[in-house]
Amino acid sequence: MTASPPKPKITTLVEKLSLRDSVSAEEIAALQDVLGPPREVKAGADIVRQHAHPLHSTLLISGFSARYSTLSDGARQITEINVSGDFIDLHSLLMKQMDHGVLALTDCVVAFAPHAKLIHLTERHPHLSRLLWLDTIIDAAIHRQWLVAMGRRSGLAHIAHLVCELYLRLKAAGQADEMRFDLPLTQAVLGDALGLSTVHVSRLITELRGEGVVQWANGQVEILDWRRLAEIAEFDAAYLRLQSEPV
Structure with a gap:
């Protein structure tokens, strides 16, 4: 059989x-x-x-x-x-x-x-x-949201917004917890997503670390201060529709 x-x-x-x-x-x-x-x-x-x-x-x-x-x-x-x-x-x-x-x-x-x-x-x-x-x-x-970020947000706000979004989407799928998630993407890939050079991406990650809002190394991100990160990003999660609203 x-x-x-x-x-x-x-x-x-x-x-x-x-x-x-x-x-x-x-x-x-x-x-x-x-x-x-x-x-x-x-x-x-x-x-x-x-x-x-x-x-x-x-x-x-x-x-x-x-x-x-x-x-x-x-x-x-x-x-x-x-x-x-x-x-x-x-x-x-x-x-x-x-x-x-x-x-x-x-x-x-x-x-x-x-x-x-x-x-x-x-x-x-x-x-x-x-x-x-x-x-x-x-x-x-x-x-x-990506269009708004590309056209109107600063580089720092743009990358902060991406971190907020990916964390909540991964959490919704059971793939993130305790403000930590895996992000095994190269800076070249992040640059293609953000419309920035790899050098600029590296500087922005360093700046986020310097702000004390994330630890980001070896393909892992830990959010240390969600409120401040969301403030930098002007992040509003409503577009992700993560609440229960029967359809």
Whole structure:
């Protein structure tokens, strides 16, 4: 008898969705059934190619990935960092052709949800569909905040805002605790996310340390003074919708 393929672990996705509304056992099972077996993607590889026409959406089970766009000269702009529990291209179900790519920033584990199965899920589980729709709306809200940060915030406020955001998103997925989280990203990657040089990123991290608000070394961040960090960032977590509001 051929063994059944392993089921992907969706704990981080369920934890995140459950913050916003209750998720039933039937809905959890439906999410599990729509996903294929887990797959590994090495750091630096594309999970979704820019301009591709994917036939599935991808759940990030572990690791960090990033949405990005490239210019003709090879310059890259990261437009969102994805964390465990994110459906990194759920919008491709309706968008069809991707106007950006998704890159594995670290070694990642992913699972694919075929679009045909997702369509069937939306027809059978309307409440779960609304929760997943909310997830794509929050993605749009994150993009708006990144746009404001890129255009109007100082470099220090920008990087402080990113730290606040990533901490709360990782905490929502059960991946951060006690004001600590892993952030195994290079300064070059952070520079692509912030629109800054690696030298400038290094100076800003040093400045945050000097302000006494974070310890940041060896891919680990500890927030020492959340109130002051949020003050520097002018951070308002409302856009992340981390409170329970039934949909």
